[in-house]
Amino acid sequence: MLGRRPVAVESSEARAKPLAAVGLVQRILGFRELLLIGVIVLAALLMSRLTPYFLTWGNIESVIIGMAPTAIIVVGMTVVLVSGGLDLSVGSVMALSGTVVGLLLLRGVPIWLSVLLVLATGAVVGFINGVVITKLRVNPLITTLGMLTIARGIAMVITQGFTVTGLPAPFAYLGQGSLLGVPPMLWVMALIVAAGDVAMRSTRYMRQVYYVGGNERAALLSGIKVDRVKTATYVLSALLSTVAGILLASRLMAGTPTAGVGLELTAIAAAVIGGASLMGGEGTVLGGFLGTVFMSLIGNAMIILGISIYWQGIVSGVILILVVSLDMLLRARYR
Amino acid sequence: MTEQDAPGEVLVAASGITKTFPGTVALDRVDFEVRRGEIHALLGANGAGKTTLMMILSGVYRPDEGHVMIGGREVRLQDPHHAQQLGIGTVFQELSLVPGLSIAENLLLGRLPASPLRLIDWDAVRRQAAGLLSRVGLDVDPATPVRVLPPAVRQLVEIAKALAHEPTILLFDEPTAALAGHEIERLFGIMRDLRASGLGVVFITHRVREVFRVADRITILRDGRRVGTFPTASVTPDYVVSLMVGHELPPEVQEERRKTGEPLLEVVDLFAPGLAGVTFRVQRGEILGITGMPGSGREALGRVLFGLARWDRGRVALDGRRLGPLSPVEAIGHGIGYIPSDRKSAGLFLRMSVRDNIIVTRLGDVSRFGVMRWSAAAAMAREFVDVLRIRATSVAQPVGDLSGGTQQKVLVARWLAVRPTLLIAEDPTVGIDVATRVEIHSLLRRLAAQGSAVLLITSDLPEALTVADRILVLAEGRVVAERTPADTSEEELLALAAAPLERVARG
Numbered sequence: 039m040l041g042r043r044p045v046a047v048e049s050s051e052a053r054a055k056p057l058a059a060v061g062l063v064q065r066i067l068g069f070r071e072l073l074l075i076g077v078i079v080l081a082a083l084l085m086s087r088l089t090p091y092f093l094t095w096g097n098i099e100s101v102i103i104g105m106a107p108t109a110i111i112v113v114g115m116t117v118v119l120v121s122g123g124l125d126l127s128v129g130s131v132m133a134l135s136g137t138v139v140g141l142l143l144l145r146g147v148p149i150w151l152s153v154l155l156v157l158a159t160g161a162v163v164g165f166i167n168g169v170v171i172t173k174l175r176v177n178p179l180i181t182t183l184g185m186l187t188i189a190r191g192i193a194m195v196i197t198q199g200f201t202v203t204g205l206p207a208p209f210a211y212l213g214q215g216s217l218l219g220v221p222p223m224l225w226v227m228a229l230i231v232a233a234g235d236v237a238m239r240s241t242r243y244m245r246q247v248y249y250v251g252g253n254e255r256a257a258l259l260s261g262i263k264v265d266r267v268k269t270a271t272y273v274l275s276a277l278l279s280t281v282a283g284i285l286l287a288s289r290l291m292a293g294t295p296t297a298g299v300g301l302e303l304t305a306i307a308a309a310v311i312g313g314a315s316l317m318g319g320e321g322t323v324l325g326g327f328l329g330t331v332f333m334s335l336i337g338n339a340m341i342i343l344g345i346s347i348y349w350q351g352i353v354s355g356v357i358l359i360l361v362v363s364l365d366m367l368l369r370a371r372y373r
Numbered sequence: 374m375t376e377q378d379a380p381g382e383v384l385v386a387a388s389g390i391t392k393t394f395p396g397t398v399a400l401d402r403v404d405f406e407v408r409r410g411e412i413h414a415l416l417g418a419n420g421a422g423k424t425t426l427m428m429i430l431s432g433v434y435r436p437d438e439g440h441v442m443i444g445g446r447e448v449r450l451q452d453p454h455h456a457q458q459l460g461i462g463t464v465f466q467e468l469s470l471v472p473g474l475s476i477a478e479n480l481l482l483g484r485l486p487a488s489p490l491r492l493i494d495w496d497a498v499r500r501q502a503a504g505l506l507s508r509v510g511l512d513v514d515p516a517t518p519v520r521v522l523p524p525a526v527r528q529l530v531e532i533a534k535a536l537a538h539e540p541t542i543l544l545f546d547e548p549t550a551a552l553a554g555h556e557i558e559r560l561f562g563i564m565r566d567l568r569a570s571g572l573g574v575v576f577i578t579h580r581v582r583e584v585f586r587v588a589d590r591i592t593i594l595r596d597g598r599r600v601g602t603f604p605t606a607s608v609t610p611d612y613v614v615s616l617m618v619g620h621e622l623p624p625e626v627q628e629e630r631r632k633t634g635e636p637l638l639e640v641v642d643l644f645a646p647g648l649a650g651v652t653f654r655v656q657r658g659e660i661l662g663i664t665g666m667p668g669s670g671r672e673a674l675g676r677v678l679f680g681l682a683r684w685d686r687g688r689v690a691l692d693g694r695r696l697g698p699l700s701p702v703e704a705i706g707h708g709i710g711y712i713p714s715d716r717k718s719a720g721l722f723l724r725m726s727v728r729d730n731i732i733v734t735r736l737g738d739v740s741r742f743g744v745m746r747w748s749a750a751a752a753m754a755r756e757f758v759d760v761l762r763i764r765a766t767s768v769a770q771p772v773g774d775l776s777g778g779t780q781q782k783v784l785v786a787r788w789l790a791v792r793p794t795l796l797i798a799e800d801p802t803v804g805i806d807v808a809t810r811v812e813i814h815s816l817l818r819r820l821a822a823q824g825s826a827v828l829l830i831t832s833d834l835p836e837a838l839t840v841a842d843r844i845l846v847l848a849e850g851r852v853v854a855e856r857t858p859a860d861t862s863e864e865e866l867l868a869l870a871a872a873p874l875e876r877v878a879r880g
Contacts, residue, residue, distance in 0.1 A: 240747070242740040249733055252722035259679075259719055260733045260787070261705035319724050 070313035070365070074328040078335060085339050092342060099220070103213075103289065105334035106227040107132065107282035108304060109327055112312075113234040114275030115305040116326035118178075120238070121271045122251035122318025123171065126182040128279040129301030130189035131163055133294065135283030137193045140202030140293025149209055157280055163189060164276025168269025182272075186302065193295035202293035213289025223285040230278065235323035247271060251318025307358045308333055313365075333357070381409025384542050384573045385430065385461065389439035392425055399425040401597045402439065407542050407573035412564055414584040414605075415577045417594035418617050418806035420764070420776030423577050426594070427544050430575075431463040432456030444541075462540030464531050464548060470519045477502035477515035480534050505533040509563050525556040532563065542573035549583055550804050553667070553832070554867070561587045579806045581610050581617070595619055618808045637826045638795055640678075643687030647673030649850030650687070655795070660817060660827040662841030664834060665870045670850040672714075675797045675830045679711040680704040691795065705734065710793030712784055714800035720784045723773035727765045728754035730772050730783050734791045757786035761816065778809035785813055789820060796820060797828045802836060814840045834863045846870050 085092040111128045118125045135156045142152035163185065170181045213223050237244045246267045249257040258264045287293045306316075312329030314321025333354055340350055386406040392399045400422045407413050417423045428434040430441065432450035440447050443459050450456045453463070470479045477498045478485070486497040502515035509529045519527060528548065535543055545564070549557045564574050564587055576588055584591055585605060593600040593616045600616045638655040648670045655661045665671040676682045678689065680699030689696045691707055704711070713719040722730050731754045732739050739750040754768040761782045765775055772783055781801065788796055798817065802810040817827050817840060831837050837844050838858045846854040846869045854869045 240745045242736045242743050242745055245729075245736060245745060248725065248729070249722055252725050253718075255719045256722055257733075258701055259681075259711055259713060261702050262733070263702055319722070 070325050071322065071328055074312065074325065074332055078328065078332050081332070081335055081339070085335075085342075089342055092339070097338070097342070101334055101338045102224060103221060104338075105330055106223050107286045107298075108301065108308065108334070109227050109330045110230050110278050110282045110285070111275075111301065111305045112308045112326040112330045113230055113323050114271075114278035115302075116309045116312065116314050116321050116323050117234070117238065117244070117247060118271045118275045119306070119309050119314040119316065120251045120318060120321045121247045121268055122254060123178040123268060123271060124182060124306070124316070125167065125272060125275045126179065126302045127163070127167065127185035127189055128275060128305055129298030130186045130193065131160060131276050131279040132283035132286065132298040132301065133296065134163075134189040134193040135160055135280040136287040136297055137197050137202055137293035137295050139284050139287050140205055141196060143205050143209055144202065149206070153284055156284060157277060160276045160280025160283075161273050163280075164273035165269065167276065168272035171272065172265035172268050182302075190295070197293070197295045199295060201295070203291070205287070205291050205293075209288055210291050211288070213285055213287075214291075221289070223289060226281065226285060230281070231323060231327045235327070238323050243267075243270075248319055251320075253319070304333065304354075307354065311358060311361045381411060381571075381573070383408050383442075384444065386442045387426070387430065387436075387439065388442075390426065390429060390436045390441075391438040392422075392429060392434060392436050398597050400429070400436070403594065403597070403599045405430075405592055405599070405602075407575055409541075409573055410568055410571055411589040412568050412574040412576055412587055414588035414591045415575055415594065416579065416581065416584055416591055416613065416617060418579055418808055419778035419804075420596075421594040421617070421806075422597040423579075423594055424546065425597075427463070427546055427575070427577055430456070431461055431544060457538045457540070460539070460541035462535035462538055462543045464528070464535050464543065464545045470527055470530060470534070472520040473518065475516045475518055476506070476513065476522075476530055479519055479530060480505050480515070480537050482534075484537075501537075505537050506530075508536055508566075509533045510559065524551050525553070528552070528560070529563070540572065542575065543567060544575045544577065546577045547579075547804070548576070549578065549580060557583065579617075581613050581807070584613070585610055593617055614807055617806070637692060638678075638828075639688070639690040641688040641690075643674075643677065643684055643689065645673060645677045645682060645684040645687075647682075647850055648677065648684070651847070651850070651852055653845055653852060653855075655826045655828065657794075657824050657826055658821050659843070660821050660829055660841045662837035662844040663828060663830045663847060664832065664837050664844060664866060665847035667832070669847040669870065671830055671832070671847050672799065673850070674847070675711065675799050675828065678704070678795075678828070679709060679797055681711075705791070708791075708794035710734075710788035710791055710796045712788055712796070712798040712801050714803055716781055716784050721772050721780055724771055726769045727758065727763065727772055727775075727783055728768040731757050731768075731786045731790055734787055753790065754786075757790060761786050761789075762812070778805045781805050781813065782809065785816055789816065792823070793820075793825060795826050795828065797830065799830045800832055801829070802833065810836075834866050837866070838863065848872065 082092070091097055111132065115125060115128060138159060139152050139156045142155060143149065147155070167181055167185055170176050171178050211222065212226070213221055215222055217225055238247070246257070246262050249260065249262055250264050250267050254264055283297070286297060308329035309321060309326040310316065310329070311332060312321065312325030312327065314326060336353060336357065337350055340353065341347070384407050386404075388404045390400050390403045390405070403422065403426060405415070405426060415423050415426065425434065429436050429450075432453045432455050435450070441450060442448070443461070448459060450459070456463075471482070474482075480502045481498055486494045486501065499515050506513065506515065509532050511526065511529050511533065513522075513526070519530065522530065528551070532543075548560055552560060564576065567574050568589075576584065578584060588605050590602060590604055591608065591613065592602040593613065595617060596619075635657060636654045637657045640654070641652050643651040647668070651670065651674060653661070663671055663674060673682065677684050678699075680701045680703060683698055691709070696707065699707075701711070717723065722733070728751055732750045735753065736745075739746055739753055751768055757763070758765060758768055763782045763786065764779050772780055775783070785801065796817070801817070802813050805813065814836070817829065821827050829837065829841055838861075841858060844856050844858065844861065844866065845852050846856070846866060848870055853872070856866070
């Protein structure tokens, strides 16, 4: 057993150890982000060799716009996973909020008020998830599975299954307008990811999420209001799903009740590839974002290479299992 | 180094075993042998390498260097199943029984006897299971689900399960950690029986006194090295302890009696599930030991005072202020701290860093406007790491990588960090090596000396006798006796705690 050694103050989650080689490996493992950045850069380089269309501004912009709603949802999903929970209702909540905002706008409700009302709806949905999970002690998987079908059902009922179209033109600004050269929705995404990452790393409130996910009972005994923190994660997740729904509706100028089917699984996969653990206590927002980028990149690559869309599910499934197995293997060596 | 020729032939011999983990040499060229018909104690402080050596012998880990000989032939153990086949049985500390299955199914798991139609032959299962249970002196229905068995009985079932594979040597990993006095006696009886039937028994522990009651030979490990192997009769407990810790232990001196000040906690006629009218007072600067049998109200008292369970009636006053119903958050707000006995499941965040584990109760003090100040957090953690001499490579090391004693110090640090006015410590040194135990005791004393009070809820009577100023004995949810260490003894405390039970038994 080695004695304790002095070590420089580290500023975040770095699990730096002073032992050179091991320390480096562990730092990289701790920073799954670095690994992902490397893989993403490699994939991008490979793609740009294979096809000239890949590294065009048009393609890159379409990839980013396409992934923006998912990236926003992954922020919430990561937080829920870190707390040791799971939120399957994100895709339906996104669809619900897109249709609700559409219907409100068609009734002539001002844009700002419609957006606020929908955000409030999202918060209520998340609050219900949280209360059922913490107070009634229903398993998160069951609770949010129920909410998944309920939210989707409401979206279907209020639209009778039809897409809501004919939205007022100014509403298109968020998804189709331009702010500093790109659609404002990209700035919204960037802001949410950046704020989410900083918050999870360095705010007192969000640090509690790691404790709750790491060991719920110990967190309770250490004076953390566990139920409140858990509920907050579900409210946050539903709120971000709502934001995603509003942005998507603006981009498409339509509220689609069938939007985001299966998105919950994509979001979980992206968060897990980014380093979140289904056991709770681990994960970063940046990692989840990079996981989203990585998966979108693969999707885009398959499209421009002309590979059938049907292959996408297979490829992303294989990648998910590969990344997580690789991680387990690397970690097992150091246990 | 004294080596003695034990009577039997060598069953298993490990030589030159080296095993490293990142940042740690767990075992450094260790030799170890087990002979037929001996109880061989493998003794060491936490982190000395005992468990690693056991894991290697039971096939869980593979050594980096060195080799293992079984019956004179060199073997490479592939996995625990392979080790079992070669006759090495293990009774793990973390029990491996499936709670939902019956005793019989657990004992014969994976080898249930089947009739020609491939249906399980339940009569044969029962018969074989009953045979195994009788070898550990258990007379229970093999159809009983394991779920309903108390921990001590589960351990006996675990031993029977290991015997089902007809081992030639049996490894016991800290088998007495979870047992009460008479259960330990029963376990030692079983170990002696196994020895008599020709097995080699390995008793892995850090409890020196127990080793002297049952072992024939002692191998001492320290910091991953073998310090020596001795016949038990040739050494004294004090000498063995000094070999374990590498230096003479500072004696646990009773510091001069603290001036106990004004009453801090006053509990009057407290009723709650498990408590039937408890009344006592604690003064500032005092360590009050609370002991009793499991179920006597000992654990319930700590839980109620920390807000983990509600009280039905009674009066609780802290610093003269009467407290209403509590939650843990409110209890902490009143300056009450709580060290739970099950440090892994209820105390620590194993995958999080030493720093995060220490600062969790003081997040407010290491943040400004809701934003963490990591330099302040690391500084606070490092201060406690230094003061408590916590052996970690840095404050960023995950707590799960530390040895048990070091983990416990981290937990103690967390509560010292808030300077509680009342610290409830439940079995704070269970499973902890002697050296760390002494350190934790002196930390509790220091906290009391600074004007706090400590409720030391303990099942460990020597601990209560060395650390506490006064000792309350609980039974059936009530205080049945109050003593000072000077005017009582372990035997008397035990008798007081057990008296109501005997009355019932005579009943």
